Amino acid sequence: MKPYHIALICVLLPLFTVHLTWLISSTMGNLNMCNPYWSHCHSISATGRQVPEFFVFKALMIPTAVCMAAYWFLLKIWIDKVSNGALTIRLITSLGYIASAALIVYTVTLGAEDEPQALARRIGVILYFAFSAFGHLLLLQKLKRINIASLGLSNERKFIYRICAMLVISGIASAIAGFLWEGWDNWENAYEWWFSLLMISLFYWVGRMWQKTGFTAIFSLASIRKVT
Numbered sequence: 623m624k625p626y627h628i629a630l631i632c633v634l635l636p637l638f639t640v641h642l643t644w645l646i647s648s649t650m651g652n653l654n655m656c657n658p659y660w661s662h663c664h665s666i667s668a669t670g671r672q673v674p675e676f677f678v679f680k681a682l683m684i685p686t687a688v689c690m691a692a693y694w695f696l697l698k699i700w701i702d703k704v705s706n707g708a709l710t711i712r713l714i715t716s717l718g719y720i721a722s723a724a725l726i727v728y729t730v731t732l733g734a735e736d737e738p739q740a741l742a743r744r745i746g747v748i749l750y751f752a753f754s755a756f757g758h759l760l761l762l763q764k765l766k767r768i769n770i771a772s773l774g775l776s777n778e779r780k781f782i783y784r785i786c787a788m789l790v791i792s793g794i795a796s797a798i799a800g801f802l803w804e805g806w807d808n809w810e811n812a813y814e815w816w817f818s819l820l821m822i823s824l825f826y827w828v829g830r831m832w833q834k835t836g837f838t839a840i841f842s843l844a845s846i847r848k849v850t
Contacts, residue, residue, distance in 0.1 A: 625696045625837050629829025631689045633822050639682040640666050640818075643675040650674070658815045665811040666818060667747070671733045680729055687725040693825060694718030694757070700837050705768055714764070717757040724749035751821065758824045759786050778831045785820055785827070792817065 644664070647653040652672040656663040670679030694715045701711050728746030731739040762783055770779050796813055799806040831837075 624833075625700070625839055626829045626833040628689055628692050628696060629825045629832060632686065632693050632825040633829075635682060635686045635689065636822055637819075639679060639686065640669055640815075642682075643669040643679045646675040646678060647672060658812065660812050661808045663811055665814055667732060667743075668811075670729075676733050679732065683729040684726055687722045687729065690725065690754075690825075691719055691722035693828075694722065696832070696837075696839060697761070697828065699839055700832055700835075701764060701768075703837065704773065704835060709764055709767060711761070711764055714757045714760045717753040717760070721750050721753035721757065724753065751817070755786070755789050755821055755824075758782065758828075759790075761828070762786060773831075773835055775831050775834060778827050778834070781827045782824060785824055789817065789820055792820075 644653070644658055647664075647669050648655040650672075652675065653664050653668060658664060658666075658669075670676055670683075697718070698711055698715045701709050724746040726746075728743050728750060731743040731746065734740060734743065762779070765775075765779050765782075770776055792813070796806075796810070796817075800810065
């Protein structure tokens, strides 16, 4: 499997998962049928709280988190290759690993009613979104130190910049709306769906960079000789 495919899984698998669980929960009558990208509908978390969608959500989102951890690891290798070892992204990969672990915590605790687990779920989802988005923001700063034009990646960087800008601006606008507008409660869940869609699209554009530069990675285990 090529690195680009890992990035693509990071986009398609969570997208498939949340829409599948939304469809199951709506069909089973656990949630009212509505458009999740519009007002007066359900949060992403609501689609995975009840049986049977509860099990589907967990079964697919945990592998998603594992793929995202692999993505951040591969990103480190790619940056090292395109910068000829001149750049390090330890902070970025650390944020990515924490975000991936936080997604697992969120997924495992989703549906639990105990307060400690509910708190862990809330912390998990906040860290996942915040660190995933912030990691890509920091990546933009690193890309400025690479001759992107010579690699033919100017368009991809432009899209990443625009998406990150939209995430930051919309996040600020959401906070202001929540403070000033009582009707924002009816739109907050829809905003969560749009924010998630924008954020996971970042994985795609980075994957496009990998694909256009012919990035490959081969992992092997050296034979281990038992010493007696």
